Amino acid sequence: MSPLRRRLLFGVPLAVAVAGGGGFYTILRRMQTDDYDPHALPSPLIGNRPPAFTLPGVGGAPGFASADLLAPPKPMLVNWFASWCAPCQEEAPMLQSLAGQGITIWGIAYEDQPANLAAYLQKYGNPYARIATDQSGLTAINWGVYGVPETYFIDKSGIVRLRYAGALTDEVVKTRLMPLFRQYS
Amino acid sequence: MIPELGHFCLAMAVAIACAQGVVGIAGPTLKDPRALAAAPVLTLLHFTAILLAFLALVWAGVVSDFTVENIADFSSSSTPLLYRITGIWGNHDGSILLWCLILSLCGTAVALGGRQLPASLRARVLGVLGLVSCGFLLFTLSVSNPFTRIWPPPLDGAGMNPILQDPGLAFHPPVLYTGYVGFSVAFAFAIAALIEGRIDAAWGRWVRPWALLSWCFLTAGITLGSWWSYYTLGWGGYWFWDPVENAALLPWLTGTALLHCSIVVEKRESLKAWTVLLAIATFSLSLSGTFLVRSGILNSVHSFAAAPDQGLFILVLLAITIGGSLLLFALRAPVLAGSGIYAPISRESALILNNIFLCAIAAVVFAGTLYPPFVDLLFGIQLSVGAPFFNQTVLPLAGPIILAMGVGPMLRWKRADLLPVLQRLWLAGAVAVLVFIILTATKHIIAALGLAGGAWVVCSALTDLAERTRLFRAPLGTALGRFFALPRAAIGATLGHIGFGVSVIGIAAMTLAVQKVVVLKPGQSTMLGGYAWTLRDIHDAPGPDYTQRVADVTVSDDGKAFMTLHPSRRFFTAQHVITSDAAIRTNGFQDIYVDFADEQDGGAELRLNRHPGAPEIWFGGLIMALGGVFSLSDRRLRVGAPFRKRLPGGAEA
Numbered sequence: 062m063s064p065l066r067r068r069l070l071f072g073v074p075l076a077v078a079v080a081g082g083g084g085f086y087t088i089l090r091r092m093q094t095d096d097y098d099p100h101a102l103p104s105p106l107i108g109n110r111p112p113a114f115t116l117p118g119v120g121g122a123p124g125f126a127s128a129d130l131l132a133p134p135k136p137m138l139v140n141w142f143a144s145w146c147a148p149c150q151e152e153a154p155m156l157q158s159l160a161g162q163g164i165t166i167w168g169i170a171y172e173d174q175p176a177n178l179a180a181y182l183q184k185y186g187n188p189y190a191r192i193a194t195d196q197s198g199l200t201a202i203n204w205g206v207y208g209v210p211e212t213y214f215i216d217k218s219g220i221v222r223l224r225y226a227g228a229l230t231d232e233v234v235k236t237r238l239m240p241l242f243r244q245y246s
Numbered sequence: 247m248i249p250e251l252g253h254f255c256l257a258m259a260v261a262i263a264c265a266q267g268v269v270g271i272a273g274p275t276l277k278d279p280r281a282l283a284a285a286p287v288l289t290l291l292h293f294t295a296i297l298l299a300f301l302a303l304v305w306a307g308v309v310s311d312f313t314v315e316n317i318a319d320f321s322s323s324s325t326p327l328l329y330r331i332t333g334i335w336g337n338h339d340g341s342i343l344l345w346c347l348i349l350s351l352c353g354t355a356v357a358l359g360g361r362q363l364p365a366s367l368r369a370r371v372l373g374v375l376g377l378v379s380c381g382f383l384l385f386t387l388s389v390s391n392p393f394t395r396i397w398p399p400p401l402d403g404a405g406m407n408p409i410l411q412d413p414g415l416a417f418h419p420p421v422l423y424t425g426y427v428g429f430s431v432a433f434a435f436a437i438a439a440l441i442e443g444r445i446d447a448a449w450g451r452w453v454r455p456w457a458l459l460s461w462c463f464l465t466a467g468i469t470l471g472s473w474w475s476y477y478t479l480g481w482g483g484y485w486f487w488d489p490v491e492n493a494a495l496l497p498w499l500t501g502t503a504l505l506h507c508s509i510v511v512e513k514r515e516s517l518k519a520w521t522v523l524l525a526i527a528t529f530s531l532s533l534s535g536t537f538l539v540r541s542g543i544l545n546s547v548h549s550f551a552a553a554p555d556q557g558l559f560i561l562v563l564l565a566i567t568i569g570g571s572l573l574l575f576a577l578r579a580p581v582l583a584g585s586g587i588y589a590p591i592s593r594e595s596a597l598i599l600n601n602i603f604l605c606a607i608a609a610v611v612f613a614g615t616l617y618p619p620f621v622d623l624l625f626g627i628q629l630s631v632g633a634p635f636f637n638q639t640v641l642p643l644a645g646p647i648i649l650a651m652g653v654g655p656m657l658r659w660k661r662a663d664l665l666p667v668l669q670r671l672w673l674a675g676a677v678a679v680l681v682f683i684i685l686t687a688t689k690h691i692i693a694a695l696g697l698a699g700g701a702w703v704v705c706s707a708l709t710d711l712a713e714r715t716r717l718f719r720a721p722l723g724t725a726l727g728r729f730f731a732l733p734r735a736a737i738g739a740t741l742g743h744i745g746f747g748v749s750v751i752g753i754a755a756m757t758l759a760v761q762k763v764v765v766l767k768p769g770q771s772t773m774l775g776g777y778a779w780t781l782r783d784i785h786d787a788p789g790p791d792y793t794q795r796v797a798d799v800t801v802s803d804d805g806k807a808f809m810t811l812h813p814s815r816r817f818f819t820a821q822h823v824i825t826s827d828a829a830i831r832t833n834g835f836q837d838i839y840v841d842f843a844d845e846q847d848g849g850a851e852l853r854l855n856r857h858p859g860a861p862e863i864w865f866g867g868l869i870m871a872l873g874g875v876f877s878l879s880d881r882r883l884r885v886g887a888p889f890r891k892r893l894p895g896g897a898e899a
Binding site: 064067068071072074075078079081082084085086087088089091105145147150151171172174198199201202205206207208 | 519523526527530538557558561564565568569572573575576579580616619620623630631632633634635637638689761762763843853
């Protein structure tokens with residue numbers, strides 16, 4: 062290696078640090094001017110259609126693909142869940158009651174075994190009109206799923222309008238979901 | 247009055263730390279013997295001043311002096327004494343003071359324990375530590391002062407966050423901080439070496455015990471933290487890839503790499519510049535981890551709310567510390583050339599492989615943690631990176647490390663043959679394959695791979711030990727004799743590897759955990775994981791600053807009840823907060839974990855868990871830390887006791 066290249070190579074860590082520091086400085090400035098909130102846990106999907114995917118179903122039933130979400134007849138929810146996830150079990154009655162009110166919910170089971178999934182749906186009820194399974198978890202990465210359960214509101218043009226991470230509560234349904242259903246119906 | 251004294255001591259500490267920095271850095275250059283002698287004395291004074299300040303704050307906490315804002319905000323008159331003390335470091339300002347205290351303690355350890363160091367190197371190391379400390383003390387004093395008074399004082403404090411009222415919190419932060427801050431010594435050695443422009447085997451030997459000590463603390467701290475979140479957060483998770491956890495994991499990864507490559511510097515005088523870079527990187531990551539998390543940039547469940555002006559101050563400090571040291575590295579490190587020559591198959595190469603994979607994992611975790619804020623900044627795209635990403639990127643990289651861990655320690659320095667080593671490891675390999683085949687029956691491929699990997703690491707480390715002691719080949723007595731004659735560092739390394747293997751086994755076994763949420767009325771039972779779980783009773787019980795409802799849950803196997811657990815729901819009256827206190831019973835190989843989530847219509851909503859292997863995750867961490875301690879005891883023998891022995895007649899040797 063030539064001496065110059067060696068010198069340049071040894072400067073790389075400094076360059077990385079300077080770039081990082083510059084970035085953090087800008088973020089801090091923007092936090093002070095209040096047009097940036099790193100705590101909002103926003104979704105990249107809001108205002109967009111979900112990224113392309115085709116996922117199989119469970120127990121012989123068909124799954125669904127991103128194409129099926131392009132133009133739903135009415136606004137709907139996509140709920141990420143898993144049989145191994147405790148908050149999902151807590152959320153199950155809420156989803157049941159939403160489904161009972163005529164809201165369409167499609168589920169994507171995240172890294173789940175078919176047998177466990179079947180037992181889960183048997184036990185906690187199946188509020189989902191359609192279920193797809195993401196066994197590899199790759200679609201979850203594309204969606205930016207932080208953890209299960211996570212719920213996405215999709216309007217009639219297939220655009221994501223809300224992402225909620227965590228189990229849906231009465232409060233969230235009342236103050237955030239229902240206004241969206243009213244707005245986009 | 248006492249808080250003012252503490253405040254004054256803090257101000258004194260800034261001045262002393264500054265003097266320590268200037269004297270320590272300038273002294274060796276000026277070749278002034280008075281400066282060389284003054285550096286350790288200033289270090290001791292510096293430590294004393296911070297200790298007094300810290301004790302003043304503890305005093306204010308113990309007597310519940312609510313005129314001090316920090317105490318009024320985070321303590322109350324009904325808080326038990328233990329938590330009045332631990333609450334000091336449970337909040338932002340106090341934890342920074344603890345951080346500074348530990349930093350000055352590290353300096354003191356070098357001043358007292360480093361007497362065999364050349365005076366100029368020691369002065370430079372102390373100087374660097376002094377300057378770093380000075381910066382962070384200034385931060386404490388100016389924007390994060392724990393001694394700020396409020397007037398009028400509230401009648402009672404706001405009380406402590408109930409989740410933090412736990413013995414785990416008493417030990418987790420100090421241990422973790424000692425780990426973080428301990429790497430400042432390795433960092434200071436690296437900077438001193440860059441200033442002197444010389445690194446040799448002796449440098450490697452001096453820096454290694456410090457790196458090892460802080461690594462032990464960091465390992466123990468992360469283990470404690472993970473265990474704490476497991477038993478307090480009430481849903482049985484132990485690692486969430488939260489930015490704060492990643493911030494602790496990053497220095498652990500680079501610190502582990504540093505431990506391994508400093509052996510190469512010590513034994514073979516190679517990889518010098520790389521070792522220096524790792525020392526700088528490890529401390530830089532510790533600093534960024536501790537402070538950036540507090541600046542509010544990273545999204546985290548560990549809520550240390552801090553104002554952006556503090557963030558800016560921190561950023562300037564980090565820029566000076568990290569930027570300055572990397573600039574020095576860019577200017578001075580190119581002249582550091584290694585002298586050792588080695589073949590592609592050798593102990594050196596194995597250690598390099600270890601470094602490559604550890605640093606690759608660190609890079610992935612680093613990128614995943616920082617990607618969201620930076621993409622948002624550059625492209626205005628908002629996204630989040632969570633556990634799915636980390637699991638899928640880190641696990642494949644951990645695989646080669648696990649494989650290489652078995653082989654590496656058995657390779658010889660300079661040039662080795664792979665085949666004979668692999669032949670000696672046939673048993674370990676066979677065990678791993680057997681474990682894998684047996685576990686494929688569970689149809690859980692990750693668990694099977696993980697358990698096989700863990701078994702491979704543990705068995706190969708034991709094989710290495712058996713080979714060294716010639717166990718089963720020589721008579722038992724000879725083997726025992728050889729065992730006790732082994733360098734403790736070798737036993738420590740073996741323990742470290744076994745600990746890692748045990749943790750891997752625990753993590754893999756946890757993927758087989760079974761869980762269910764049920765609502766039971768007293769007298770009702772449910773089945774889970776082959777056991778019958780019965781709710782016997784729900785009743786009230788008193789607590790110091792809370793009232794609680796306790797559920798009695800009996801677990802039975804084949805009709806025989808073998809344990810009763812008492813999970814509870816606690817109502818903290820001062821804060822109007824309800825927490826659930828999970829009941830966990832362990833037999834060393836699996837945890838029975840019951841959480842009392844809610845009470846409705848006379849029934850209890852219980853989360854029942856059977857966690858196979860969970861205790862092994864933390865046992866493994868402790869074994870690793872213990873291995874480090876064992877290895878340290880060897881160093882002391884070889885490097886010489888940290889305190890000089892007094893010769894008869896009182897003269898110092």
